[in-house]
Amino acid sequence: xxxxxxxxxxxxxxxxxxxxxxxxxxxxxxxxxxxxxxxxxxxxxxxxxxxxxxxxxxxxxxxxxxxxxxxxxxxxxxxxxxxxxxxxxxxxxxxxxxxxxxxxxxxxxxxxxxxxxxxxxxxxxxxxxxxxxxxxxxxxxxxxxxxxxxxxxxxxxxxxxxxxxxxxxxxxxxxxxxxxxxxxxxxxxxxxxxxxxxxxxxxxxxxxxxxxxxxxxxxxxxxxxxxxxxxxxxxxxxxxxxxxxxxxxxxxxxxxxxxxxxxxxxxxxxxxxxxxxxxxxxxxxxxxxxxxxxxxxxxxxxxxxxxxxxxxxxxxxxxxxxxxxxxxxxxxxxxxxxxxxxxxxxxxxxxxxxxxxxxxxxxxxxxxxxxxxxxxxxxxxxxxxxxxxxxxxxxxxxxxxxxxxxxxxxxxxxxxxxxxxxxxxxxxxxxxxxxxxxxxxxxxxxxxxxxxxxxxxxxxxxxxxxxxxxxxxxxxxxxxxxxxxxxxxxxxxxxxxxxxxxxxxxxxxxxxxxxxxxxxxxxxxxxxxxxxxxxxxxxxxxxxxxxxxxxxxxxxxxxxxxxxxxxxxxxxxxxxxxxxxxxxxxxxxxxxxxxxxxxxxxxxxxxxxxxxxxxxxxxxxxxxxxx
Amino acid sequence: xxxxxxxxxxxxxxxxxxxxxxxxxxxxxxxxxxxxxxxxxxxxxxxxxxxxxxxxxxxxxxxxxxxxxxxxxxxxxxxxxxxxxxxx
Ligand code: SF4
Numbered sequence: 001x002x003x004x005x006x007x008x009x010x011x012x013x014x015x016x017x018x019x020x021x022x023x024x025x026x027x028x029x030x031x032x033x034x035x036x037x038x039x040x041x042x043x044x045x046x047x048x049x050x051x052x053x054x055x056x057x058x059x060x061x062x063x064x065x066x067x068x069x070x071x072x073x074x075x076x077x078x079x080x081x082x083x084x085x086x087x088x089x090x091x092x093x094x095x096x097x098x099x100x101x102x103x104x105x106x107x108x109x110x111x112x113x114x115x116x117x118x119x120x121x122x123x124x125x126x127x128x129x130x131x132x133x134x135x136x137x138x139x140x141x142x143x144x145x146x147x148x149x150x151x152x153x154x155x156x157x158x159x160x161x162x163x164x165x166x167x168x169x170x171x172x173x174x175x176x177x178x179x180x181x182x183x184x185x186x187x188x189x190x191x192x193x194x195x196x197x198x199x200x201x202x203x204x205x206x207x208x209x210x211x212x213x214x215x216x217x218x219x220x221x222x223x224x225x226x227x228x229x230x231x232x233x234x235x236x237x238x239x240x241x242x243x244x245x246x247x248x249x250x251x252x253x254x255x256x257x258x259x260x261x262x263x264x265x266x267x268x269x270x271x272x273x274x275x276x277x278x279x280x281x282x283x284x285x286x287x288x289x290x291x292x293x294x295x296x297x298x299x300x301x302x303x304x305x306x307x308x309x310x311x312x313x314x315x316x317x318x319x320x321x322x323x324x325x326x327x328x329x330x331x332x333x334x335x336x337x338x339x340x341x342x343x344x345x346x347x348x349x350x351x352x353x354x355x356x357x358x359x360x361x362x363x364x365x366x367x368x369x370x371x372x373x374x375x376x377x378x379x380x381x382x383x384x385x386x387x388x389x390x391x392x393x394x395x396x397x398x399x400x401x402x403x404x405x406x407x408x409x410x411x412x413x414x415x416x417x418x419x420x421x422x423x424x425x426x427x428x429x430x431x432x433x434x435x436x437x438x439x440x441x442x443x444x445x446x447x448x449x450x451x452x453x454x455x456x457x458x459x460x461x462x463x464x465x466x467x468x469x470x471x472x473x474x475x476x477x478x479x480x481x482x483x484x485x486x487x488x489x490x491x492x493x494x495x496x497x498x499x500x501x502x503x504x505x506x507x508x509x510x511x512x513x514x515x516x517x518x519x520x521x522x523x524x525x526x527x528x529x530x531x532x533x534x535x536x537x538x539x540x541x542x543x544x545x546x547x548x549x550x551x552x553x554x555x556x557x558x559x560x561x562x563x564x565x566x567x568x569x570x571x572x573x574x575x576x577x578x579x580x581x582x583x584x585x586x587x588x589x590x591x592x593x594x595x596x597x598x599x600x601x602x603x604x605x606x607x608x609x610x611x612x613x614x615x616x617x618x619x620x621x622x623x624x625x626x627x
Numbered sequence: 628x629x630x631x632x633x634x635x636x637x638x639x640x641x642x643x644x645x646x647x648x649x650x651x652x653x654x655x656x657x658x659x660x661x662x663x664x665x666x667x668x669x670x671x672x673x674x675x676x677x678x679x680x681x682x683x684x685x686x687x688x689x690x691x692x693x694x695x696x697x698x699x700x701x702x703x704x705x706x707x708x709x710x711x712x713x714x715x
Contacts (some may be wrong), residue, residue: 086713245710250684500689587686
């Protein structure tokens with residue numbers, strides 16, 4: 001067995017209440033790494049086309065990768081893969097917390113759940129004993145994720161759902177500690193199987209090919225992180241909330257259901273403001289991560305809890321026109337406790353507010369007014385009253401009630417908090433990312449709108465190339481499984497100290513902007529490992545990983561996801577952006593919105609797809625994607 | 628002619644205002660000069676420190692993608708000092 005893997009997959013049939021361990025397929029691991037990649041391969045192979053995402057035929061896969069279980073910073077995340085009930089296509093999400101470490105200690109690379117229980121159940125997995133207990137979970141059903149984990153205790157590592165998952169809210173997530181696998185409704189799939197919680201335990205240690213080189217190098221990386229302006233300073237001090245003021249200044253902070261790109265009270269929902277007014281002195285982290293991007297806040301009547309990160313600050317703050325960080329913190333806590341994705345939640349609330357404003361629906365919610373939001377979050381989780389409509393997300397609400405031109409989703413997944421009208425590459429990424437309107441499957445905006453060195457976000461140059469490189473890299477990272485924020489360390493300290501108004505900065509960005517296919521060629525060179533994650537993978541597995549290897553593997557995973565979507569009927573017609581983004585300008589100089597029509601054909605061509613957006617046989621063969 | 632100027636968080640703390648309105652400014656350079664004046668000679672170093680890595684944007688577009696400090700301004704424009712960040 002390749003080092004870095006436990007070497008076995010645990011398969012659990014919830015209908016029959018049986019389990020078995022099967023060996024990990026080394027060939028698949030070599031092609032797809034682990035995590036999201038391996039999980040997607042299993043999903044493709046193990047499900048019938050057209051399966052009901054909330055029926056017993058869907059599989060729910062928890063997947064770790066070769067970096068999990070090590071002490072590498074940012075490396076304790078797991079991926080969840082299934083067919084998404086929200087989009088009908090590929091569903092996946094990654095999560096920090098402690099469950100990934102627990103799985104690896106239990107000697108389980110992937111956990112594959114099939115079937116569905118006829119009553120609430122929880123699983124207790126002892127990896128050392130090779131046992132799986134099916135325990136009645138009637139007493140936990142209905143409880144929030146925090147209380148559930150408290151009852152289950154600290155001796156084991158847990159992944160749980162809250163009422164939102166139980167009631168199959170289409171954007172329900174799965175929670176481990178205070179972190180959530182939020183996107184695409186993976187929690188609803190767990191709820192459809194009546195599985196409340198999974199607890200894992202074991203004492204296995206991760207075996208590495210070259211533990212000494214790994215140990216020494218990781219020490220150096222920790223020092224590098226400490227000294228890095230983003231990983232060691234900005235994210236540590238302000239969390240991801242520091243972006244609020246950046247996106248606001250660049251007119252891409254979703255405001256009033258994406259009607260505008262800036263918010264007058266942005267400063268009051270920023271990471272800096274949180275540090276000065278709300279932070280309770282404790283910064284929190286996933287296991288072994290020195291970045292500590294989480295922060296605690298005080299919520300009235302609850303105490304100290306995890307504070308909101310950027311997406312939540314924007315989607316539940318500016319997007320609802322609420323410049324009140326106490327309220328956003330309270331709703332963030334509530335959403336976590338109910339177990340739902342704050343991005344889809346925020347976008348759905350703002351959609352309901354706009355429907356109300358236009359007299360098309362009444363959920364009792366208004367822009368700028370926090371009244372009723374807390375109650376609505378609970379109602380969504382329990383599918384009560386109007387909450388039952390909102391529980392289905394913006395796409396289905398628009399189908400039922402109208403307003404599709406301002407329903408802010410792609411493929412059914414609500415857009416995250418970077419308005420693509422001021423970030424063209426991010427727009428192409430949203431339109432083409434297989435799971436829908438999400439930013440962490442590439443994060444192209446970092447190279448054009450939020451990072452330290454950004455090209456012109458509104459020219460057409462490089463906007464069809466950046467998303468491909470970034471999507472491939474993100475696929476690989478989500479398969480190791482590493483935190484996507486690690487990529488923010490790729491611009492060295494010197495890059496952060498450049499004066500963005502200087503001539504030198506202009507020269508660098510102009511050269512970059514004109515690098516065209518050169519960039520992709522450079523990234524695809526299969527040489528020696530250079531980046532820390534490439535070296536970690538190499539030291540752990542003994543296989544050679546470089547940028548070129550990761551681009552190829554990421555491209556393979558991305559194309560397999562694409563083939564999965566095509567098989568499930570999520571076709572190229574869904575590679576689009578919301579009407580509002582395409583046709584309503586938010587910049588003074590713009591006559592219309594995002595120029596997707598000019599960029600998509602270039603993107604398809606660069607991907608090796610035909611003009612209709614379907615991967616060619618040649619591309620699939622080259623990447624060894626068997627379908 | 629009047630433009631709105633929005634500050635970074637640190638500048639807001641230093642000046643006690645999130646945004647100001649300036650009249651009679653024709654270019655970004657003139658806006659930057661007026662903001663520097665607000666800091667005054669004795670706080671010149673502080674101004675340099677706070678703005679060194681802050682880009683300037685007009686209506687959300689970085690001036691480095693337009694005509695730099697010479698970028699002309701029109702009535703109602705918004706000039707923002709913007710820091711880069713990451714995460715999300
Ligand atoms: S950077 Fe933040 S989200 Fe990522 S692993 Fe570290 S603490 Fe977790």
